[in-house]
Amino acid sequence: MKSNFVQRTITGILFVVILVGCILLTPISFGILFALISALSVYEFGQLMDKSKQVAINKKITSLAGAYLFLAVMAFCTGATDAQVFLPYLLLLLYLMITELYLKKENPLGNWAFTMLSQLYIALPFALLNILAFHNDVASSSVSYNPVLPLSVFVFIWLSDTGAYCVGSLIGKHRLFERISPKKSWEGSIGGGAFSIASSLVFAHYFPFLHLAEWMGLAFTVVVFGTWGDLTESLMKRQLGIKDSGNILPGHGGMLDRFDSALMAIPAAVIYLCAVRLF
Secondary structure (H helix, E strand, C coil): HHHHHHHHHHHHHHHHHHHHHHHHHHHHHHHHHHHHHHHHHHHHHHHHHHHHHCCCCCHHHHHHHHHHHHHHHHHCCCCCCHHHHHHHHHHHHHHHHHHHHHHCCCHHHHHHHHHHHHHHHHHHHHHHHHHHEEEEECCCCEEEEEEEEHHHHHHHHHHHHHHHHHHHHHCCCCEEECCCEEEEEHHHHHHHHHHHHHHHHHHHHHCCCCCCHHHHHHHHHHHHHHHHHHHHHHHHHHCCCCCCCCCEEEEEEEEEHHHHCHHHHHHHHHHHHHHHCCC
């Protein structure tokens, strides 16, 4: 038990240091990290589908497509290229569709469906991080890199998870979604949300490019959709009869276990910020 706690602690610290460091360091480190995370997460999803023994998707090509989509959106957002950069991604999707005609697998319809789900559910949300990170200044005709917004999404998620665990352990009595995740409570979720929204006051003080109300709204959006993202992955694992999505992160499970909340929080954050006319 003690060794598992030490393992979880070390892995957790390294995970946060690498993620925060790569986001803050340079746009290149940001791009390399999340292209790799996209590929690994899509590959892990493919492995989970293999375990279901109902579908068999091409994990290598879907992972390549996930990484390419992130880099393509990054190149487009930075103005390095035009929309033609998405043509190879479309060709990869066409390849994945057409090859099912010749592979003679048992469930080609399921393979098509889960192949596209890997891109919609995993690759696309990670790619949307670029919209948070890169800002087009029309006045100066330049693109700037702002690591604070993508980092804030993860900070809000981490504080929400930590707060939910602490508050839920102390006073959690009413189950939030017992059918899917029996341990989550309303008290914990509200407590976690309060932690995140409180942290938005710090962001508003040090990074006033968003008003206080806008920072608070972003934190609230991330908490709500992050909770749904967590529950979505919990439902998937329950359906597959597994505890963890993988074992790439010792003591913490797989990539999807670590980024489940972000897969819904990131698109929701983009929509929210577009609504408040930041972009």
